Amino acid sequence: MTSTLPAATGTRVPARRTPAPAARPDGRTAPARLRSSRPDLLLCGVLLAAILLVQGWNIAAYPTLSDDEGTYLAQAWAVQQGRGLAHYTYWYDHPPLGWIQIALLTWIPSALSPGAMTVGAMRAAMLPVAAVSAVLVYVLARRLALPRWAAGLAMALFGLSPLSVVLQREIFLDNLAVLWTLLAFTLAASPSRHLWHHFGAGLAAATAVLTKETMLVVLPALFVTMWRHSHRDTRKFALTGAVTACALAGFSYPLFALLKGELLPGSGHVSLWDGIVYQMTRPGSGFLLDPGSGSHGVLRSWLYYDRVLPLAGLAGAALLLVTWRWSVTARALAGPALAVAILTVLALRPNGYLPAMYVIQALPFLALVLAGAAASVVHTVLHRRRRATEKRYLTHGRYALAAVLALAAGAFVVPRWYDGDRTAVTADANAPYRAASAWLATRVDDPRGTRVLVDDALWLDLVHAGYRPGPGAIWFYKADLDPAVARTLPRGWQDVDYVVASPTVRRDAADLPTVRAAIDHSAPVAVFGTGADRIEIRRIHPAPKGAR
Structure with a gap:
């Protein structure tokens, strides 16, 4: 309701309208402050403990050490030792902010025990990254109007899928970039709709891109989320501020190259332009669906660890995109669904390059849209039951339906995840x-x-x-x-x-x-x-x- 306050002239002017919290599909409103909700804190805390236990146990022994992990850690070591931005000549293959963050994460353990600055031991630095990312998935799900159980499902899908457990353990720039991307989406979906939240979302998005430049492709999905969750009176200012903050922070990278005289090619030095050309022209790994291509081999490696999250997540994104006109949940999750669509289209390029860590960027969005699709289906079924069933029988029917759906999903998923996660916590590949x-x-x-x-x-x-x-x-x-x-x-x-x-x-x-x-x-x-x-x-x- 619009209230009035006395003005200095004696007239009465309308006060600023306070935006209402986002509505859930079931008609209730999500709490504006999750930290004040004990059930949310309890559920999030329990899931976080389970995620840290599964991801942290046996982290140094599985999966097999990769050369990319060693490269990023060696570059972080060079930063710590004051040897420059890399352990060899820095040639603008990636922005250096990613391994500067790794250097900060590993600074204390490496200072206490310099000999422990090795890939296996320093994988523990990825645990706080995984923890913060999992919490952000939960918070974002609630801000996107998902019910508590669906937010918990999204967090569990993101943190406990065997594919997530394997990839989030590894020292990859993508894991850090995902954290900053989730922070950007969470700020963009803030229920208070403060302008500084949108500026912060722009800065977080720029940090994600400067951590791993491939996160640039999900920025359209971020701005869709910001558009939907900004107040109509301040929407232009919010989007302009976010884009400006993102662009100004992002331009710091070419400015850095320019000040070093390494923006353009020349004799006797590396250049940012050469680095971009290399990334854009590197040999492709073939079509994703061609059984003989390298990209298809990467796809098989993802599905070896988990078929549920990638395939069901794609189905969930498709469902939300098809039903967004008449589904509240689909409209709330338009940003994450668009992110899944963009990443899928890029992966399907006829001769694109598809690295094994590419799917890391999609994991949180796959988890969100799968949980959102489940919430949408449950809401639709319950809504029809509500219209067809007398009110005194509705409560029992809802609980029975929820139990049946949960048992069916658990019977399908748990055995597959159990085998994958058991391997992760027991095998010694190194x-x-x-x-x-x-x-x-x-x-x-x-x-x-x-x-x-x-x-x-x-x-x-x-x-x-x-x-x-x-x-x-x-x-x-x-x-x-x-x-x-x-x-x-x-x-x-x-x-x-x-x-x-x-x-x-x-x-x-x-x-x-x-x-x-x-x-x-x-x-x-x-x-x-x-x-x-x-x-x-x-x-x-x-x-x-x-x-x-």
Whole structure:
């Protein structure tokens, strides 16, 4: 209701209208302050404890260490050590804000125990990121007018899916970018509709893009959410402020390159333009639905861990997009549903590049739209029962229907998730890496005088074992692709003592002449693991100077 206040002139003027809280599909209103709702706090707290337990248990041993994790952690180590923005020449492959955040997250444990700055140990830094992201999913679901049970379902889907457990454990920039993206959506859907919330959403969105530039594609979905949840009287100011804040913060990256004289290509230096060209023209991995393509292999790896969240989430997004005209829930979740649609269309490019961590960006939106679709279906069924059933029988019918739906979903999902999550908390996929690290730390007499080609998953292990970062412990890509490193190897592979042939090194050696020659002119002196996942420590002929 509009109230009136006396003005200085004696006339009465209308006071500013206070926007009402968002309505749920069942007609009730969501609490404006979740922190004042004990049931919400209890449900969110219980789910958060379960998520942290499942994701944290056995985190260093599963999944297998990846070279990307090692790269981001090594770059964070370089920031901590004051060595610049990367452990080698920074070439604008990604904005540096992502691993600067990793450096902040790992600063205290690395200061207390420098030798613990390795990929397995520092995966624990991803736990607070996963925790905050899961809470934001719950808060966002409630702000998008989902009932409490559906918000809890979205949080559980996001945090307990085996696919989420595996990928959120890993030190990926995408996990940090998702946190900032969720913060942006949560601020955009704020029930109080303060202008500073929308400015904050713009800044959070820019931070997400500067953490992982691929988050740029979901910004249209963010602005749809902001449009729907802003007050009509201040909508233009809110959107203008958010776009301005996002753009000004985002332009700091090209400004940084410009001030360093590295915005455009030139002789003797890297450039932001070259980095963008590389990202836009890198070889594609084929069509997602082509069984023989690399993209299809990535899809199979996602579905190996979990079919429920990706496939049912896509179905939920489709349902919401089709019914948005007459469904309150669909309209409330228009932003997340649009984000799923955008990410799906990009993944279906005929010859696009599809990395394994791409799905991380979609996980929260898949969880939200799946929970929203479930809420929409339940509301529709209950609404029809309400019209067809006398009121005195309605309560029992609602509980019975909810119980049947919950049992059916649980019977389908729980066995599949149990197997995947049990593997995550019991399997040891990184024993070969630990054994190889221990061998290189103890079986080489002169680490500082020894040169080893190694992937970044083990690079920091060797640095802590006494190998010189750069000329001693050499990230294998750099032997062929970095002129500064190539100059330290005038005879190519003959200047190398060992090559650690991990699965990553063996896979990519075909395109790296120096690395391929090092493998061809070497013999294994230690092998850890079996099959395609084995790690071979190979000694280059002639025998290295420092070996026993």
